Amino acid sequence: MDHPSGRMLELLSLLATGVPRTGADLTARLGVSPRTLRRDVERLRQLGYRVESARGTGGCYRLPAGQGLPPLLLSQEEAVATAVGLRHSAAAYGADGPGAADAALRKLEAALPARLRRPVEALTAASTVPSAPSQGGDLGVVEQLATAARLHSRVRFHYTSREGAAGPRRAEPHRLLLQEHRWYVLAWDEDRADWRSFRVDRIGGLRVPGTTFAPRPLPREYTQPFAPREPEGAVLFLAPVETVAERLTARAGVLEPAGADRCRYVTGADDWDWLAGALAAVGLPYRIEGPPELVHATRRLAARAAAAS
Numbered sequence: 001m002d003h004p005s006g007r008m009l010e011l012l013s014l015l016a017t018g019v020p021r022t023g024a025d026l027t028a029r030l031g032v033s034p035r036t037l038r039r040d041v042e043r044l045r046q047l048g049y050r051v052e053s054a055r056g057t058g059g060c061y062r063l064p065a066g067q068g069l070p071p072l073l074l075s076q077e078e079a080v081a082t083a084v085g086l087r088h089s090a091a092a093y094g095a096d097g098p099g100a101a102d103a104a105l106r107k108l109e110a111a112l113p114a115r116l117r118r119p120v121e122a123l124t125a126a127s128t129v130p131s132a133p134s135q136g137g138d139l140g141v142v143e144q145l146a147t148a149a150r151l152h153s154r155v156r157f158h159y160t161s162r163e164g165a166a167g168p169r170r171a172e173p174h175r176l177l178l179q180e181h182r183w184y185v186l187a188w189d190e191d192r193a194d195w196r197s198f199r200v201d202r203i204g205g206l207r208v209p210g211t212t213f214a215p216r217p218l219p220r221e222y223t224q225p226f227a228p229r230e231p232e233g234a235v236l237f238l239a240p241v242e243t244v245a246e247r248l249t250a251r252a253g254v255l256e257p258a259g260a261d262r263c264r265y266v267t268g269a270d271d272w273d274w275l276a277g278a279l280a281a282v283g284l285p286y287r288i289e290g291p292p293e294l295v296h297a298t299r300r301l302a303a304r305a306a307a308a309s
Contacts, residue, residue: 007032008040015044015051015063022060082108083120141206142176145185148208149173152215155187157206159198171196172213188216195219233275234289235265237282247282264289272297 007030014021014029027037041051041061053061086105109120148155155173160166171187178184183200195218233253237244241263245255253267267275276297279286288295 008043011037011040012044012049012063015049015061020054020060020062026061079108080119141200141203142183144206144208145173145200146176149175149185152212153208154190154211154213155206155208158204160202160204169198171198172216174215174218176200188213232266232268233272233291233294235279235294236287236289237263237265238285238287239263244282244284247284249278249281273300276301 010030011026014026023034023037027034030037030040032040041053044051049063051061051063053059083105086108109117145155147153152172155171157169157171158166159169170190171185172190173185173187175186176183177186177197184197185200185203186195186197188194189196236258238261240261241255241257244263244265248255248265253265255263255265258264265279272293275294279288279298280301288298
């Protein structure tokens with residue numbers, strides 16, 4: 001790489017991985033002499049990047065973490081993939097106005113050369129991102145919960161349940177889950193002496209008092225990626241699982257065979273009326289096994305359909 005600016009960006013990209021690179025490896029990758037490599041490393045240091053080096057036969061260079069975000073060198077595929085991720089993130093958190101994801105996407109699009117900007121613009125113009133819930137959760141709260149979980153720090157907050165009941169909670173956060181554009185935190189509820197999953201957008205007044213806890217062993221049902229532990233709908237379809245799978249649009253659940261000609265679908269739901277409609281839209285006979293909320297929602301749907309006809 002002959003152009004000094006391009007060569008330095010390539011060098012920075014190689015060092016930013018955090019993996020120590022030998023001088024021989026870097027000179028071979030960049031196609032330069034050891035002297036030129038040393039000069040380029042010194043230029044990076046003058047720009048504020050703290051490049052560490054070790055001398056000797058096995059000498060190497062590395063850029064330690066905490067240097068800030070260096071310029072990024074993205075291929076066309078990487079640029080498109082980044083834009084896709086940012087679009088979905090913006091959809092999840094853009095309901096209350098522009099946020100970090102929107103700003104990052106705008107900066108990415110402005111920084112891309114024309115040959116990379118065109119496919120990203122085409123993707124933006126030709127694609128539709130599913131609408132997100134009204135709130136995905138404050139990313140500042142998500143960050144605090146993630147830090148508390150990692151440091152095993154107890155948390156205190158006010159929580160509003162599905163039914164609208166609000167009150168203080170004391171919990172030991174274990175891990176976070178992003179599902180259907182919503183963040184959940186799996187935690188040990190100290191007052192109820194049981195595991196609970198809390199929707200982050202229903203958490204208010206989060207505090208981390210500074211006391212720590214010894215992590216508890218997870219119950220068996222949480223050893224796999226967990227689903228929010230809220231009331232679950234269970235439905236028995238009187239049809240083979242392959243047939244139901246082709247027609248079922250509600251995907252945030254588990255569909256399993258329950259015999260040769262029937263299958264069971266189990267899922268949580270933030271909107272029982274929506275789930276009742278999705279089940280009816282399958283167009284196959286089924287029986288609701290619970291909970292009462294889904295039974296009532298299905299009866300309301302049936303009543304509306306009868307009135308309309």
